[in-house]
Amino acid sequence: MKDGNGRGHLLTEQVNPNSQNLDQMTALEIVDLFNQEDAQTIAAIRAAREPLAEAIDRTAEALRHGGRLFYVGAGTSGRLGVLDAAECPPTFCTPPELVQGIIAGGASALVRSSEALEDRAEDGAEAIAHHHITSRDVVVGITAGGTTPYVHGSLHAAQQRGATTILIACVPINQVTLETVDIDIRLLVGPEVLAGSTRLKAGTATKLALNILSTGVMVKLGKVYGNRMVDVSVTNTKLYDRALRILQDLTDLDSEQAATLLEQSDRQVKLALFMHWTGLDAAASRQCLTEHQGNLRQAIQAAISPIR
Incomplete structure (x- = not known):
């Protein structure tokens, strides 16, 4: 009907x-x-x-x-x-x-x-x-x-x-x-x-x-590393805590060290990870990530070997 x-x-x-x-x-x-x-x-x-x-x-x-x-x-x-x-x-x-x-x-x-x-x-x-x-x-x-x-x-x-x-x-x-x-x-x-x-x-x-x-x-588009939202926008307490957990889960940092790194990277998780894994400063890390269209895995592969 x-x-x-x-x-x-x-x-x-x-x-x-x-x-x-x-x-x-x-x-x-x-x-x-x-x-x-x-x-x-x-x-x-x-x-x-x-x-x-x-x-x-x-x-x-x-x-x-x-x-x-x-x-x-x-x-x-x-x-x-x-x-x-x-x-x-x-x-x-x-x-x-x-x-x-x-x-x-x-x-x-x-x-x-x-x-x-x-x-x-x-x-x-x-x-x-x-x-x-x-x-x-x-x-x-x-x-x-x-x-x-x-x-x-x-x-x-x-x-x-x-x-x-x-x-x-x-x-x-x-x-x-x-x-x-x-x-x-x-x-x-x-x-x-x-x-x-x-x-x-x-x-x-x-x-x-x-x-x-x-x-x-x-x-x-490279906004995920593994299954982590490494481009998360840290705009409130919940997302700040999530950013800290991502850093701690993917590195050997404790909570205080992760918080320090997050502030050094202007609260950008992807940048913080790149800085930690390569030892480069924020400016150099940003440039490398930009060159690889924000793809963290590709940027790290280009910077160090083997990838973490």
């Missing part, structure tokens, strides 16, 4: 047979049902592993050459993109303009529903123009049902400007096809527990995909 917008055939709009008696379930039965259904989000990510990996590689290459990453969406999809973008500066010490979220309706849509604005494809195109998207940039359109005009308009405009375009949707390609995108990521989680409520499994799978994409990109 199709709804008034002709979208009833979409996977994200179908009725889940496992939850047809949802209103008669106990609280524990509801929890168990959600737990059972949410397992499909992991399977959906696994099925999309190859396009996700391609998205990581192509985005990292674009950012390495001066490009930026943009997430575009409406409603829950837009909020998830803004959230992932907002978490990059504190986690990886990236400038705010490197990864950005664009949501239909602007900042006010983050806290108040503005669903009607998703129907304006021209607004999506205008957002792309407003952010001066170029061929160096990457634009990720996020739309659970795959039909959001705002996202379609933004992807089409981005493609016309030569940007790399990526689609994240939760419906099969045979239901919604976008021939213009460079990478098509489909997260097929099946019908929602609450029919049509894509903030549930679709939202969870989308968040997982964005976690993987942004973290993978930052790994490729």
